[in-house]
Amino acid sequence: MAETSLKRMAGIAWQLPGVLRQAMAIHHGSLLGVSKRLYATMKQRYTPDEALVEGLLNPSLPDEELDRRCSQSTISRIQRKRSPATWRPLISDKGVFYRYCEAAGIPVPPLFAIFSRTTPGWTCKGRLLVRREEWVSYFTKECPPEFVIKPSTGRRGGGIRFLRRTGTEFQTPDGQTFSAAGLYDGMVENRSTETFIIQARLRNHPALEELHGTKALHTIRIATALTPDAKCIVLFAMYKVIGGSAYVDNICHGRTGNIPVGVDLENGIILEDRHDGGNSPMVHPKSGLPLTGYRVPYWREAVALAMEAALKFSPIGMVGWDVAVTPNGPVIIEGNLWFEIFSASDARPILAALAATDARPD
Amino acid sequence: MDADRITRHTRILLQIPVVVAQAVMRHGGHLPAIARKLVLSLKHRYEPREAFAKELLDPTLPDSEFSKHLSRSNMSRIQRQCNPAAWEALLADKSVFYRYCTVCGIPIPTVYATFSKYSPGVTQSGKLLAGRQQWVSYLLEECPPEIVLKPNHGFYGFGIMFLERTHGEFVDNYGKHFRAEAVYDRMMSDKKSDMFVIQERIRNHRDIARLSGSQALQTMRMTTVLQADGSVTLAWAHLKLAGGEHLVDNYRYGELNNLMAGVDTRTGVVRQMLLSHNSKITAHPKTGIPIVGFQIPYWSESRALVERSARKFSPLGTIGWDVAVTQNGPMIIEGNIWYDPPSAPDIADFLAAFRTLIPTPKKN
Numbered sequence: 079m080a081e082t083s084l085k086r087m088a089g090i091a092w093q094l095p096g097v098l099r100q101a102m103a104i105h106h107g108s109l110l111g112v113s114k115r116l117y118a119t120m121k122q123r124y125t126p127d128e129a130l131v132e133g134l135l136n137p138s139l140p141d142e143e144l145d146r147r148c149s150q151s152t153i154s155r156i157q158r159k160r161s162p163a164t165w166r167p168l169i170s171d172k173g174v175f176y177r178y179c180e181a182a183g184i185p186v187p188p189l190f191a192i193f194s195r196t197t198p199g200w201t202c203k204g205r206l207l208v209r210r211e212e213w214v215s216y217f218t219k220e221c222p223p224e225f226v227i228k229p230s231t232g233r234r235g236g237g238i239r240f241l242r243r244t245g246t247e248f249q250t251p252d253g254q255t256f257s258a259a260g261l262y263d264g265m266v267e268n269r270s271t272e273t274f275i276i277q278a279r280l281r282n283h284p285a286l287e288e289l290h291g292t293k294a295l296h297t298i299r300i301a302t303a304l305t306p307d308a309k310c311i312v313l314f315a316m317y318k319v320i321g322g323s324a325y326v327d328n329i330c331h332g333r334t335g336n337i338p339v340g341v342d343l344e345n346g347i348i349l350e351d352r353h354d355g356g357n358s359p360m361v362h363p364k365s366g367l368p369l370t371g372y373r374v375p376y377w378r379e380a381v382a383l384a385m386e387a388a389l390k391f392s393p394i395g396m397v398g399w400d401v402a403v404t405p406n407g408p409v410i411i412e413g414n415l416w417f418e419i420f421s422a423s424d425a426r427p428i429l430a431a432l433a434a435t436d437a438r439p440d
Numbered sequence: 441m442d443a444d445r446i447t448r449h450t451r452i453l454l455q456i457p458v459v460v461a462q463a464v465m466r467h468g469g470h471l472p473a474i475a476r477k478l479v480l481s482l483k484h485r486y487e488p489r490e491a492f493a494k495e496l497l498d499p500t501l502p503d504s505e506f507s508k509h510l511s512r513s514n515m516s517r518i519q520r521q522c523n524p525a526a527w528e529a530l531l532a533d534k535s536v537f538y539r540y541c542t543v544c545g546i547p548i549p550t551v552y553a554t555f556s557k558y559s560p561g562v563t564q565s566g567k568l569l570a571g572r573q574q575w576v577s578y579l580l581e582e583c584p585p586e587i588v589l590k591p592n593h594g595f596y597g598f599g600i601m602f603l604e605r606t607h608g609e610f611v612d613n614y615g616k617h618f619r620a621e622a623v624y625d626r627m628m629s630d631k632k633s634d635m636f637v638i639q640e641r642i643r644n645h646r647d648i649a650r651l652s653g654s655q656a657l658q659t660m661r662m663t664t665v666l667q668a669d670g671s672v673t674l675a676w677a678h679l680k681l682a683g684g685e686h687l688v689d690n691y692r693y694g695e696l697n698n699l700m701a702g703v704d705t706r707t708g709v710v711r712q713m714l715l716s717h718n719s720k721i722t723a724h725p726k727t728g729i730p731i732v733g734f735q736i737p738y739w740s741e742s743r744a745l746v747e748r749s750a751r752k753f754s755p756l757g758t759i760g761w762d763v764a765v766t767q768n769g770p771m772i773i774e775g776n777i778w779y780d781p782p783s784a785p786d787i788a789d790f791l792a793a794f795r796t797l798i799p800t801p802k803k804n
Binding site: 159162163164165167168171174178182183192194196197198199200203204205207208212230231305306308389392393395 | 520521522523524525526527529530532533535536540543544554556558559560561562563565566567568569570592593634635666667668669670751752754755757796797
C-alpha cells in the first residue's frame, strides 16, 4: 500500500474518537446514530474532521443532503486527473501565477515586488534587491503606500498582511505597527514559504462596499472546466461573504465565519440559502442588507474573465478562480487547483457536468 | 547523510576506476600523478568524469589551472543563490517554458501539441486529446508532416525524435519507420517522461549549416546574468556545432563528437575552440571551413533576444539560453537554470558578472 494511503488511514483513525465525541455533543445524538452517519460519509471519502465541520454527522440530516454534497477527496481525484503535475506551479505559486497572468494579459492586482529569502528579490521596475538595506529603502521610498504582502504558496488566506505606510511606519488594519526593517525581518524569519509577493491592495466595487459594510476585499469563486472541443464551461459560482471581522474571505469549511452563497450563473443574482430551505431571504450578517436577490455588478465580465483565464491556462483542465469586482471591473485574485465544492452548492449537477466534459478515449 | 549526498558519492566512486583507466590511456601511464590530479579535482568539487572531460587529469597541467575553471557542483551553488527554487518550474518543463515564452512574445518553434500520459493532451488550437485513437488521428490528419518530439524533462538532447510523415507513416532521422500508433505507444511507454512536446522542426541559418555541413539544429548557449540595476549581462556565449551525424548539438562529455567554440560576446565572432583536445582545430573537420573567426549571423538580434527574455523570466537571476539562428532570425530553443559551467580558458570574467547578485561568488 502506498505511503500516502497509509498516512491518510492513520490520520483518519486518529481523528475518529474525538470527532465522534464532538458530533454527539453538537448534535445531541446517540453513539449509534452518529457512527452510522460517520460510516456513510466515509464511504463517500469524507475524512471524519471534514464530515464534522460540514455538519454531516447530524443523525437527523436527511440522506438526500449527503447525496448532494461532495467530499474534498472525490473532487480532488477529478482535479488531479485534469491537471498535469508539472503545470501546477503556474497556479500554486502566486509569484509565478501573477507574472504569467500579467504576460498573458489577464487582469490581476498590480505586482510591486517579489521577495525571496535565499535569492535576490525583484521589483516591477526590473531592479533586483539583494541586501536588507535595499529592501528597507524599497519599502520606505519606492513601494506605493498601500500594499499587501502574501506568502507565495500560502493557502486559505494564511500569512497575508495588509499594510499602509504612514511616515516611516507600516500599519495593519488591526492596529499592528511595523518598521520597514521589521517587515523585511518578518519575511526572512517566516520559514513556511520561500518567497512572498508584494502587490496592490484592491477595493470592492462601491455597490459591494455598501452591501458588506467593510473594506475587506470580497471575491467570487468561479469554477471552470475545459471541454474536449477547446471550450470552457462554468461549473458553479459562489460569492464569499465575510461574516466576521476578518480581512480575507476564505471559507475553510466554515471555520472563519465567512459564508459562501450561490450566484445564478445567468444573471449574477445571489440565490437563496439552501440550508434554510429557501424560506427566508438572507441578510448580510454585518450590514443587515438583503443578500438574496442582490445582483453582483460586472457579472458578465467576471464570468468572461474566468473563462478567458481558464483557456489561457490550458492544459490545466479545472480551476477555481477567485474574482474580485472592483470599481473598474473584475480582476483575478488567484486560481485554485484544489478548490472545494462549497456546501451551499448542489454537487450533483457539477459532477455530472464534469463527467460529460471528461476527455475520454474513444 | 541525506539521500542526495549518498547518491552523489556512490556515483563518484563508480566513476573513478573507469576515469582513471581512460586518463592513463590518454595522458600516458603515470598512475600516481593522475591519482594526485584526481584527488585535487575532487577537492575542487569536480566529478571524475567531468575532470577528465575538461582535461584536468593531465599530469603535465600545472595545479594553478584548477583556479581557472569552475566545477559543475560549484556552478550549481551559484545558480541556487541566483534563482528562486519555485521559479524553476517555468523552465524545468518544456511545455510550460514554451507557453510562458508564447505569452511573453518570445520567439520559439511552434508548439503543435502537448502530450500527457495521465491527463488529456492539448493541441495548438486548444482541443483536448485523450486515448490512443484520438492521438493517432491527430498525428495522421492534423499534425504537420515534419515534427520534433521532445520529452518535457529531457536534457542533453536525450529522447528527442525527429519525425517526418510520408504515406501515413513516420520516418525518423535514422530512417526507421513508425506507424502513428507506435509513436503514441512510444510516448506512453517512456519511463523517463510523462509529457512530450510536439513541435515544429527548425532549420539553421545557411551560414551555420554550411559551416558544419550538417542538418542538425546547432544552437548557441548564451548565459545571461541579471544585474541589481535591472540590466542584463551576457556573461558567456559558445556555439555548439555538430561534428558527427547526430541531429542534436549537445556536447555530452564528447560522446557525440560535437564541437564547442567560444564566442566573443560583443561581436559574435568565434574566438577559439573550447576543450583542449580539440583546441588545435581551427576549421570544421567535416567541411574544412574555418571555425575560428566565423561571424555568427544575427548576432545583435540574438543578444537583444536573450536580454529581453532574461527580463521576462526575472526574478530568475541567471539562465543559459539555447538560441537557434534561423534564416529569419534567432529564436529560443530552451532555457536552462542548471546549465553547465562555461569551458572558458579563464572563468574569472564569467564570475565577475555575478558580482552585484552575489557579493562574493564561490569559486573553486
